Amino acid sequence: MEPVPDHCPGTQSESAGKVSACQGCPNQSICSSGSTKAVDPGIEQVKSHLGNVKYKLLVLSGKGGVGKSTFTNLLGRVLAKANENCDIAILDLDICGPSMPRMMGLLNEQVHQSASGWSPVFLEENLSVMSIGFLLNSPDDAVIWRGPKKNTMIRQFLSEVDWGNDLDYLIIDTPPGTSDEHLSLVQYLKGLPQIGAVIVTTPQEVSLLDVRKEIDFCRKVNIPILGVVENMAIFICPKCAKPSEVFPKDSGGAEKMCKELDVPFLGSVPVDPLVTRHCDEGTSPIDSASPCVNAVQSIVQKIQEKCSTLS
Structure with a gap:
């Protein structure tokens, strides 16, 4: 008897919808029916809608508090400024903890729905943002949803947002972990080309223990890993320029882990209070003389190079 998988067996598997990993999945009944005609129609909707998006980048983390959303914010801003002829979009899929509206300086913005779908909020001419935060009455409102409702919102975000032009990069900020949102996201993106994951850790x-699980998740669902970013690696004193370790690297840090797991290491990003202040205020730090921004710019160049190898 084959062992029961500890992850989604896939819609084409004979075990689909029938194993313990399928418990609680909103599509369990569809998968277990065995009917190819019962496949979620949202998959085709997403495939059609995102057909003109060149690169789909998933920003992942094994645990919360590692600066994943901050990195997503900087990644989008750096890409948009360095590539003025490219169209960049950030999709905030952290349903219960949307951070993009505040970090991008769009806290009081709202989206509007038309015949062509939801209109995202544009920060720059070539940088747009979509978040559930734009749909709430107040930034303090809690989103208290079960899996099926989250799944529906993710499908809508992927298939009903009118980005305006053909996108060069769609950057998807995900919640920490490997749960409902991630499985729904992977299911809807399945079959689309040029998808890659950037994993953020401290x-x-x-933190590295949880990132190992994230790497394992990507491999099991066949998402190419562009690399790992080590955030908050050191603190550089703004007065004496002396570096200090914020978190201990007793096991060698992210670079050593990447060598062990044969995953690309994209680089380390130092802590910078100036960048933190910019994120809180919703302003852009990328024109400042910040060691954090310099590190991110170098990492973004590597991400662009690796995107060109995606099939």
Whole structure:
């Protein structure tokens, strides 16, 4: 008897909808029916809608608090400024903790729905943002949803947002972990070309343990890993320029882990209070003389190079 998988077996598997990993999935009944005609129609809707998006980048983290949304914010801003002829979009899929509206300086913005779908909020002419935060009455409102409702919202975000032009990069900021949102996202993106994952971690072992699970998740669902970013690696004193470790690298940090797991290491990003202040205020730090921004710019160049190898 084959062992029961500890992850989604896939819609084409004979075990689809029938194993313990399928419990609680909103599509369990569809998968277990065995009917190819019962496949979620949203998959085709997403495939058609995102057909003109060149690169789909998933920003992932094994645990919360590692600066994933901050990195997504900087990634989008750097790409948009460095490539003025490219159209960049950020999709905030952290349903219960949307951070993009505040970080991008769009806290009081709202989206509007038309015949062509939801209109995202444009920060720059070539940089747009979509988040559930734009749909809430107040930034303090809690989103208290079960899996099926989250799944529906993710499908709508992927298939009903009118980005305006053909996108060069769609950057998807995901919640931490490997749960409902991630499975729904992978299911809807399945079959689309040029998808890659950027995984963000901090140096200490408690974070690296969870990132190993994120790497395992990507491999099991066949998402190419562009690389790992080590965030908050050091703190550089703005007065004396002396570097200090914020988190201990007792196990060698992210770079050593990447060598062990044969995953690309994209680089380390230092802590910078100036960038934190910009994120809180919703302003752009990328024109500042910040070691954090310099590190991110170098990492973005590597991400662009690796995107060109995606099939």
